[in-house]
Every structure is written in C-alpha cells, then in structure tokens.
Amino acid sequence: MLAASRRLPLRRTRAATDTLNTVEAGRVANGSARESASATRNGDGQSESELSSVPSEAGSDSRGAVVGRKRKRGQAAPVTVKRELDEAEVAAVASPRRQGKPKKARRAPAKKITGRDGSVKIEPPPNWETIYALTREMRNENVAPVDTMGCESLADRAATPRDQRFQTLVSLMLSSQTKDTVTAVAIRGMQERMPGGFNLESVLALEPPALNAFINKVGFHNLKTKYIKQAAEILRDKWDSDIPDTIEGLTSLPGVGPKMAYLCMSAAWGRDEGIGVDVHVHRITNLWGWHKTTKPEETRAALESWLPKEKWHDINNLLVGFGQTICLPVGRRCGDCKLAERGLCPSAVVGKKTTIKEEKVVAKVEGSGRDENVSKKIMVVEQRDIKAGDAQCGLADIEDIGRPSRYRR
Known part of the structure; x- marks a missing residue:
C-alpha cells in the first residue's frame, strides 16, 4: 500500500x-x-x-x-x-491634425530694402494683415480686462478735461508692474474718497502716507507715491497745473517712460505720435516673427517703420487684450488660437x-x-x-x- x-x-x-x-x-x-x-x-x-x-x-x-x-x-x-x-x-506627433499637405510655418520678419537711389524702404512681414485681422476677430469674441479696466477708460468722464487728463496720467503711472484689475480699484478709490476729488490740487494737499494708503495694493506703491508727488509739483510749477502735451515733456516726469508717454498722448490728448509698447506688444510681435528685438524701444521703432499709422493706437489695446485672454505669458492657449489653427504663428505649440x-x-x-x-x-x-x-x-x-x-x- x-x-x-x-x-x-x-x-x-x-x-x-x-x-x-x-x-x-x-x-x-x-x-x-x-x-x-x-x-x-x-x-x-x-x-x-x-x-x-x-x-x-x-x-x-x-x-x-x-x-x-x-x-x-x-x-x-x-x-x-x-x-x-x-x-x-x-x-x-503634431496637432491639430490637418488635411492635405500642410506647409511649414516660418518666421518672416519685415525686410529693409535699399533702392538704387539710396532710399530705404521697409517691407512689412508677409501675411501681417491676415494675422492682424484674425487677432482682432479673436479679440472681439473675448472680453479682456483691458477693455473695461484699461488706463484709457479709468478717468471720470464727469470731471473736467484737465482733471481727466491728470487721472489718465496717474492711472498709467500706477499700471506699471500691476494688473489692470488692481489699478482700476485704486483709481476708483481715489475718485470716490479723496478729499476735494481726484485732481492735481488734492494730490498736492495729501501727505505721502495718505496718498500711499490709496495705492498700497499696486506694485511698488512706495516708489510710485514718491513719483506722483514729485510729478504733481512739476505740473504745478512748469506746466500750468496740466499735463504736458509733448512726448519730451511727459518723459521728463519721474516714473514716466516712453510707453506711458505715447499711451498718454493718445488717450489724454487724442494724438497718436508713437506706439505704446508694453510687455504684451513686445512679446507677441516677437513670437509672430515680425522682428527679433530685445527691448521695447527696439520693438517700437521696428513697428513704426512699417505699420500704418492708423493702427498705432489700436495695436496696444489689441495685443494687451490678446495677451490677457489667449496668448498668455505663461500657458499660452494655442489650441484656442486661430493663428495656430491656420499655421500663421511660428511659435505656436502644436504638439509634443x-x-x-x-x-x-x-x-x-x-x-x-x-x-x-x-x-x-x-x-x-x-x-x-x-x-x-x-x-x-x-x-x-x-x-x-x-x-x-x-x-x-
């Protein structure tokens, strides 16, 4: 067993x-x-x-x-x-997927052409009108903070023209390194609570700590308080209590650079003497390949050499709003951009x-x-x-x- x-x-x-x-x-x-x-x-x-x-x-x-x-x-x-x-x-693997045989998006900047007589002509970037029109189309479909809280729209329309110009200048001075939403809140607070109303005389009468309390939410508010007080004294003593009506006069004020000066001339005096180039205009036009510049002043000179003058005022609002809604500084929404969809932006992220x-x-x-x-x-x-x-x-x-x-x- x-x-x-x-x-x-x-x-x-x-x-x-x-x-x-x-x-x-x-x-x-x-x-x-x-x-x-x-x-x-x-x-x-x-x-x-x-x-x-x-x-x-x-x-x-x-x-x-x-x-x-x-x-x-x-x-x-x-x-x-x-x-x-x-x-x-x-x-x-590129996306979005296209039908047919697509073409490659290339950088095509403006070109300098020298004629036989020595004259220099700047040839605009190809397809710039298509890019501009499509960007305007996207801007019309998306409301940006600059549309309702931009410096051009913050002045009190019930105030006198002189006070409106002063409020526009102060709004631009506060807007540096500050979001439009924060700047709008500070300006609205001064319009509603500043003793005597928001004008040059009231700012001159305020002590620096009191003025600083109105703008303490904006970036570099301590330095801007100093600049606004100094600028108010210069306006009283040299410009008959009004803001300058020239680029040279505006840039002579403390805290006012070329970008603010050109925007202020356009918004306050209604004269388009140059393009106000901020970080969005500088960044986006370089992304489009219109030029290869490192400083905003270089970008302004490059754009003014060929962009029609009737668009000098519009391009700042156009690209600021575009940079706030779609072409953001961080996390660009290329999937929602018509320029990326049609292969017009060489910097668009189309795949991984x-x-x-x-x-x-x-x-x-x-x-x-x-x-x-x-x-x-x-x-x-x-x-x-x-x-x-x-x-x-x-x-x-x-x-x-x-x-x-x-x-x-």
Whole structure:
C-alpha cells in the first residue's frame, strides 16, 4: 500500500538550488514577486524578467564561477545594484491634425530694402494683415480686462478735461508692474474718497502716507507715491497745473517712460505720435516673427517703420487684450488660437516630442555558489513642446477670415 504522503528529500539537487537562488535574485531586482509574475513575454516566449546566468570567465563552465566562501544558513545574500540609462526619441506627433499637405510655418520678419537711389524702404512681414485681422476677430469674441479696466477708460468722464487728463496720467503711472484689475480699484478709490476729488490740487494737499494708503495694493506703491508727488509739483510749477502735451515733456516726469508717454498722448490728448509698447506688444510681435528685438524701444521703432499709422493706437489695446485672454505669458492657449489653427504663428505649440529613457537595473547576487545577474528595464517618458516653426502647419489667406476653418482638429 502506497503511503498517504511522501517526505521531501532532505538533499536538493544542484539544479533546484540554482533555481531557488535565481528566483530570490529576481525578487531582489523586481521588488516583489507580483511584479515578476506580471512581466510581459518577449518574442521567443521567455519573460523579459527571466533570470540568466552571468557569462563565465575563460576556462569555466557555462554555469558561472564558483565563489569560495559560503553563506551561513539564514544569512541574506549581499546584492550589488548597477543602473544603466539609455535614451531614445519618438517621432513628434503634431496637432491639430490637418488635411492635405500642410506647409511649414516660418518666421518672416519685415525686410529693409535699399533702392538704387539710396532710399530705404521697409517691407512689412508677409501675411501681417491676415494675422492682424484674425487677432482682432479673436479679440472681439473675448472680453479682456483691458477693455473695461484699461488706463484709457479709468478717468471720470464727469470731471473736467484737465482733471481727466491728470487721472489718465496717474492711472498709467500706477499700471506699471500691476494688473489692470488692481489699478482700476485704486483709481476708483481715489475718485470716490479723496478729499476735494481726484485732481492735481488734492494730490498736492495729501501727505505721502495718505496718498500711499490709496495705492498700497499696486506694485511698488512706495516708489510710485514718491513719483506722483514729485510729478504733481512739476505740473504745478512748469506746466500750468496740466499735463504736458509733448512726448519730451511727459518723459521728463519721474516714473514716466516712453510707453506711458505715447499711451498718454493718445488717450489724454487724442494724438497718436508713437506706439505704446508694453510687455504684451513686445512679446507677441516677437513670437509672430515680425522682428527679433530685445527691448521695447527696439520693438517700437521696428513697428513704426512699417505699420500704418492708423493702427498705432489700436495695436496696444489689441495685443494687451490678446495677451490677457489667449496668448498668455505663461500657458499660452494655442489650441484656442486661430493663428495656430491656420499655421500663421511660428511659435505656436502644436504638439509634443516624447523622449523615452530606458533605465536598466542589474542586481548581482553573491554567496550562492555562483554569481547571478537579474536585469529589469524601467521606462521613463519625458515630453517637451513642439513649436509650429519645427512642425507642419497649414497657411491661410486674408480672404479666409470670417469663413469656417478648412482644417479640422
């Protein structure tokens, strides 16, 4: 009669011992038995995490060199971990997807052309009218803070023309490094609570701490308090208690730069003598590739060399609002931009480039009578934005403005 149960042999074969040591090494490298069991199979039917012996030294058998020292019972095998890193790039996938054979968006700045007689003419960037019209179309669809709280609209229309001009100047001085919403609140507070009303005489009568209390939410309010008080004294003494009507006079006031001066001339005096270039105008026109400038004054000179004068006043409001709603300084919404959709902006983010980093972990198990290597591959995916200048995008003509897009996402 056969026994109901058999006793396991006390001595294990060498093959069985090797198998157990191999499994133990696999667990060290993979972290857990569950990860080892879930490893995917490769083409020859073996698991990617299946253990393989270390190549033997010359003159030794295929099982590997035998280590002289032995491991005590119950003692864990020492493990040496080595990491290797390989990188591979995946082809860029541009989006939005277009139909047909798209063209590449390129930077096409304004060009300086010298005639035979030595005269210099600036040729505008190609498609600038299409870009301008599409941007205006997007601005009309999205109300921006500058539309309701911009410096041009903050002066009290019930005040005298002189006081309105002074309020516009102060609004521009406060707007530097400050959001329109904050500037609007400060101006409204002075209009409603300043003793004697918001005018030059009231500002002159206020002590600096009292004036600072009205504007303490704007950026650099302590410095701006000093500038406003100094400017008010200059206006009283040199400009007959009114603001200057020239760019030179406005820029002579403390805290007033060229951008403020041109905007003030336009808003307060109704004269467009130059383009007010703020951070949005400077940043966006460079993104469009109209020029390659590093300073706002360079941008102003570049734009004034070819942009029609009737647009000098409009372009600031146009691009400030565009920069507040779609082409933001951080996190541009290129997916909502018609310029990106039609391939007109070379800086539009239209896709992602994926880089796969393959990290190989090797665990070397010692003390088991042989050396075993266990490798595990870890994939790390990194992505970066693809600009339209590096991808394929379609171009549109000015006649297409107002029509449904020919391209579909």
